[in-house]
Amino acid sequence: MKITQLCIFAENKPGHMMAPCRLLAEAGLNIRALLLADTQRFGIMRLIVSDWQKAVKVLEAGGFVVKTMDVLAVEVPDQPGGLAIVLAALENTAINIEYMYAFPFGRQGKAVLIFRFDDTDAAMQRLRSAGINLIGGEEL
Amino acid sequence: MTTSKTAVIPPHPVSALDYMPQTELKRLQLHRLQAVVKRTWERVPLFRTRLNERGLAPEDIQSLSDAAKLPFTVKTDLRDTYPFGLFASPMEDVVRLHASSGTTGKPIVVAYTQADLDTWAGIMARAMACCGLHKGDILQNCFGYGLFTGGLGYHYGAERLGATVIPISGGNTDRQIMILSDFGATAICCTPTYLLHLIDRAESLGVDLRKLRLRFGMFGAEPWTESMRRRMEAATGIKAYDLYGLSEIIGPGVSVECYCQDGLHILDDHFYAEIIDPESGEVLPEEAEGELVITTLSKEAFPMIRYRTRDITALMSGPCPCGRTLSRMRRVYRRSDDMLIIRGVNVFPSQVESVLLDMEGTLPHYQIILTREHGLDQMDVQVEVTAQMFSDSVRAIEALRERLANAMERVLQVRVRITLVEPRTIQRSEGKAKRVFDRRSL
Numbered sequence: 297m298k299i300t301q302l303c304i305f306a307e308n309k310p311g312h313m314m315a316p317c318r319l320l321a322e323a324g325l326n327i328r329a330l331l332l333a334d335t336q337r338f339g340i341m342r343l344i345v346s347d348w349q350k351a352v353k354v355l356e357a358g359g360f361v362v363k364t365m366d367v368l369a370v371e372v373p374d375q376p377g378g379l380a381i382v383l384a385a386l387e388n389t390a391i392n393i394e395y396m397y398a399f400p401f402g403r404q405g406k407a408v409l410i411f412r413f414d415d416t417d418a419a420m421q422r423l424r425s426a427g428i429n430l431i432g433g434e435e436l
Numbered sequence: 437m438t439t440s441k442t443a444v445i446p447p448h449p450v451s452a453l454d455y456m457p458q459t460e461l462k463r464l465q466l467h468r469l470q471a472v473v474k475r476t477w478e479r480v481p482l483f484r485t486r487l488n489e490r491g492l493a494p495e496d497i498q499s500l501s502d503a504a505k506l507p508f509t510v511k512t513d514l515r516d517t518y519p520f521g522l523f524a525s526p527m528e529d530v531v532r533l534h535a536s537s538g539t540t541g542k543p544i545v546v547a548y549t550q551a552d553l554d555t556w557a558g559i560m561a562r563a564m565a566c567c568g569l570h571k572g573d574i575l576q577n578c579f580g581y582g583l584f585t586g587g588l589g590y591h592y593g594a595e596r597l598g599a600t601v602i603p604i605s606g607g608n609t610d611r612q613i614m615i616l617s618d619f620g621a622t623a624i625c626c627t628p629t630y631l632l633h634l635i636d637r638a639e640s641l642g643v644d645l646r647k648l649r650l651r652f653g654m655f656g657a658e659p660w661t662e663s664m665r666r667r668m669e670a671a672t673g674i675k676a677y678d679l680y681g682l683s684e685i686i687g688p689g690v691s692v693e694c695y696c697q698d699g700l701h702i703l704d705d706h707f708y709a710e711i712i713d714p715e716s717g718e719v720l721p722e723e724a725e726g727e728l729v730i731t732t733l734s735k736e737a738f739p740m741i742r743y744r745t746r747d748i749t750a751l752m753s754g755p756c757p758c759g760r761t762l763s764r765m766r767r768v769y770r771r772s773d774d775m776l777i778i779r780g781v782n783v784f785p786s787q788v789e790s791v792l793l794d795m796e797g798t799l800p801h802y803q804i805i806l807t808r809e810h811g812l813d814q815m816d817v818q819v820e821v822t823a824q825m826f827s828d829s830v831r832a833i834e835a836l837r838e839r840l841a842n843a844m845e846r847v848l849q850v851r852v853r854i855t856l857v858e859p860r861t862i863q864r865s866e867g868k869a870k871r872v873f874d875r876r877s878l
Contacts, residue, residue: 305821333830338855340828361826363827
């Protein structure tokens, strides 16, 4: 099950994360997970929010460049080797992980990892056939 | 002005023409003006059409002031006839091509016959003799060798004088400093900003340029000021002379300072200079500030009739204490168009715009910021990110930035730093947008 992630371009300067976060807060939208990619000159905020369609509207109206893309939320055992299970399932495929980050809320000994693959559909198929649980947006 | 130096520099034999009586000089100018107008009328269709439209013929040039009747030639004429449309010699007589920046992606091309190269070497020999270069001097030529006219222009002029040339070309500053010191160069030529960079670098290397044999330098290809001259002279102990020129006319050698350092002597026997009001095109009197317009008087392959240089200056009245009869122009420190000179390279904001358009399909908001870091010009182009160029991958954005920077460098011939900024952060202005912020302290 694919999840929609938002990306926002931000300059790498003090205070530049504030404006988009405030817009989302004012619209009553909750940020469920966030990853900040930074380079010397700019950053990319990657967000998973409670209502992505509304979030895009709010952010674009606020003057931000927003992109949406599909990511996968993968459930793994919250114990040593948990991530290795996912990676092992992708071994010997041409699927590449662009980036990944952890979802802060897990349940009963499980952790949730957010993956951005270069080929989301192929990754989804592969992980499912390896018996790995993918979590949907609603559930998150 | 330091007249005390008069006795130090005896006039060089090639300088004899610099002291020609005014009446003779004017007669020579008229004779050559008539010849070049006739040659250009016969051989360059664009010029012929323009004269015909005005009902003029070459015979209508009966005095120097008749030059004012002639149509101007502008930079876009060179673009519109790209690459060879204004040549007045058949290609088999052209022995050299040079090029400089145009206003868009294409350069402008200039041509020389063998006679033109001889003329140019003679002109540069005279210009450098005016600054005191002579046989026995060792000249480190840090101007770029290649399509740019600077390197080869100085090279052949200095050889003509019998000086020793170190054809080191631009860049590799540490090596420049080593060679400057080891080879005992007595003269140097480069852009004024490059000398400032050299000074900066020498300081960090612990090299005292004042202890070298260097006596003087000739600087040009970009505007510079008296305060820059003071810094350059104080840090190196040399005399810094302004030597003006432009590719469209010949390259370096159009005018040059003498030891008085008070205005540049125009080589009147080769270049007919006028100052015009850039708005109305009317010819202005001496001392009035306006745009410099030059007609080449002795070139074969690429004659220019009333070329609008876009450089703002004034013709000076009264004789120069050095005794030269040549007319003088004030130093050029600004232009009447938006051309920027970055490390000696001509850059137009429209070139930046054409690259952005080519790569993005639409024109994003952008601004150009010029600064000077360690004596070197730095050009930053800030581009507002659009949805089209944005991606969630750092790699993809970095790759885009790199592609933009490379495309800019290909077209502009200078390295540009591209910074992507957030949408709506570049200030919008009503009417004509201010795109260029020049923060170099000249």
